[in-house]
Amino acid sequence: MTVGDQAREECGALYAEHHRWLLGWLRQRLGCLHDAADLAQDTFIRVLTARDAVSVEPIHEPRAFLRTVAGRLLSNHLRRRSLELAWQQTLANLPEPEVPSPEVQAVLLQTLHEIDALLDGLPARARRVFLLAQLEGLTYAQIAEQFGVSVRTIKRDMAEAFEQCILLTP
Structure with a gap:
């Protein structure tokens, strides 16, 4: 059995055992069954894709693992929705x-999403x-005065932001 076959089998078992629970967990946070179903599906796709790529240890705490993966997707979903409302x-x-x-x-909306993703990779102050x-x-x-730091610190923050822009620009 290949690593990919094993990963798909494990993910299928994970899905069968925990999909209903994950769907309820997401629905409780979103208040919408359709969005919860989409994110639950995305969670399992993310798990399958990641586990298919490398040989990994079995998941010992599946709900905690799924909650972590789904929580990140949920956070991205909520940030994206907030940006779209704005x-x-x-x-x-x-x-x-x-x-x-x-x-x-x-x-323009797609560009806003790309900028948001780029900025999300920066530390809060930067x-x-x-x-x-x-x-x-x-x-x-002016920024240094507002933050109570040196201009040199602000320059470092800006350099980090510009570096992020360059690295993430296709």
Whole structure:
């Protein structure tokens, strides 16, 4: 039996034994059966894909393991939904002639998701420093004063943010 076959068999057993529980756990947090079902399915796909790629030890605490994987997916889902709601509110507040076409809206929303994912990889202060500099136009000195740190520290945070931008840009 290959590693992939073994992983699929283990994932099938994991699914059979814990899918109902995971679905309930997600539904309780989301309040929506359809979103919970999608995330439960994504969780098992993520587990199967990860376990199919490498030979790994058996899962000793399956519910804790599934809760961790699903929790990360849930966090991403909620952040994505929050971003989409903010985008919809922004569009609703635009005067009619300034509302972009549906095609442009889709491209802009996708770009927002990519920026969000990029920023999510940064430590909190570096993310905030980057946003203050890029969106609010504050100088490094102003940001340093706001955080009570040196300008050199702000420069390091910005360098980290720019590095993240370069590394994650296709």
